Every structure is written in C-alpha cells, then in structure tokens.
Amino acid sequence: MNSWFYLILDTSESIRRECKAIVQLLIAKPDISLKVLKANISINPLYENVNSSVNVGQSKIIINVSGLKLGLK
Amino acid sequence: MINIWRRCNSSRLISGDLTSKVFAGISQLIANAFFEIAGLPVITLQSESRLAISAVTGMDVSNVVFRSSEDCDQWEARADGNGQVGVGLLVGSGGSINANQDVNFDVEDQELTNGDKVYSIDVFGHNAVGWSSRI
Numbered sequence: 001m002n003s004w005f006y007l008i009l010d011t012s013e014s015i016r017r018e019c020k021a022i023v024q025l026l027i028a029k030p031d032i033s034l035k036v037l038k039a040n041i042s043i044n045p046l047y048e049n050v051n052s053s054v055n056v057g058q059s060k061i062i063i064n065v066s067g068l069k070l071g072l073k
Numbered sequence: 074m075i076n077i078w079r080r081c082n083s084s085r086l087i088s089g090d091l092t093s094k095v096f097a098g099i100s101q102l103i104a105n106a107f108f109e110i111a112g113l114p115v116i117t118l119q120s121e122s123r124l125a126i127s128a129v130t131g132m133d134v135s136n137v138v139f140r141s142s143e144d145c146d147q148w149e150a151r152a153d154g155n156g157q158v159g160v161g162l163l164v165g166s167g168g169s170i171n172a173n174q175d176v177n178f179d180v181e182d183q184e185l186t187n188g189d190k191v192y193s194i195d196v197f198g199h200n201a202v203g204w205s206s207r208i
Binding site: 009 | 118123156182189197
C-alpha cells in the first residue's frame with residue numbers, strides 16, 4: 001500500500017479521435033466550408049499548441065488545433 | 074563485617090540506580106516508538122479508478138480513494154511534487170478526516186497542466202504532529 005501512484009495523461013488520444021471525426025466529416029461532405037467544419041470541432045484548452053495529422057488515402061490532412069488551421073496536402 | 078555490609082549496600086544502591094536508568098531508557102524508547110507510530114498520519118491509497126486519462130469525456134477523470142491511519146485536520150494531493158508536501162500541482166485537498174475511513178477525490182485532465190506525460194500523484198495528511206511522508 002502506497003501513498004502515491006502514477007497517472008498518465010494522454011490527450012493525444014483525444015486529438016486522434018477529433019481527427020477521425022473531422023476526416024469522416026470531410027469524406028462525407030468534401031465541399032464543407034471551413035466555418036462549418038470549425039463549428040464541428042470542440043476545442044479543449046489542453047489541445048493548444050498540438051499539431052496532428054491523419055492520412056486519408058494519398059492525402060494527408062494536417063490539423064493545427066492551436067491556430068484552428070485545417071489543411072490538405 | 075561492617076565494611077562488607079557497607080560494600081554490599083553500596084553495590085546494591087549502584088545496581089538499583091543502574092536498573093532505574095535502564096528502565097527509564099527502555100520506557101523512553103517505547104514512548105518514542107509509540108510516538109512515531111501513533112503520531113504522524115500514514116496515508117495509504119485504497120484504489121484509483123484509472124491509471125491513464127485523456128480529455129475525452131468519461132475518460133478524463135480518475136477517482137482516488139485513500140485512508141489515513143490517524144485523524145487529520147487537513148489533507149492534500151499533489152501532482153509532480155516529488156513526494157514533497159506543498160510542492161507541485163494541487164489536484165485535491167480537504168479539511169478534517171477520520172482515521173481509517175475512505176476519503177475520495179477526483180484528478181481531472183485539466184488539473185494536469187504540464188502536458189501529456191506520466192504524473193506522480195501524492196496524498197498527504199496533516200495532524201497536530203505534522204505532515205505524513207510519502208510511503
């Protein structure tokens with residue numbers, strides 16, 4: 001029995017989930033406007049300064065949560 | 074004969090004096106030991122609902138249950154404090170708690186503001202003798 005323990009914080013899991021949701025949205029509605037897309041993203045303060053990317057086929061979608069910049073490569 | 078009696082009496086006195094000193098020493102040792110064991114609170118964690126959390130609702134909190142061996146007038150939980158009271162991120166605190174009774178608190182993702190990593194979470198209890206130590 002200890003008076004302490006280790007606790008892991010992994011918000012990148014959340015980022016991955018957000019990215020999947022965004023990708024699904026983009027696939028379903030490729031002509032969606034950025035404004036609508038932004039409205040579909042819930043921003044958590046912990047996500048700030050976190051960059052993430054998701055591969056969709058040959059394309060890579062880069063999501064910069066801090067600046068709310070979404071882009072396609 | 075008188076000299077022998079005096080010598081015996083004298084040695085008995087010395088012997089008695091030593092015995093009382095030894096007895097007093099042992100009493101002090103026992104008292105010290107009792108003070109150490111019964112004085113400072115000893116905190117023991119009973120359970121943690123999660124050892125890893127994220128920002129996803131429902132996965133963003135770990136409920137911690139602990140007990141103290143002694144009544145405490147206050148307690149606190151720290152993240153990344155290296156086992157030191159008052160150091161690190163405050164993730165839980167409270168007033169008086171009773172000995173050997175479950176106390177619980179939540180550690181939320183938004184309280185861990187040093188980013189994604191492994192945090193050590195310490196719980197401390199305080200009473201009139203002082204703060205508990207990390208065990």
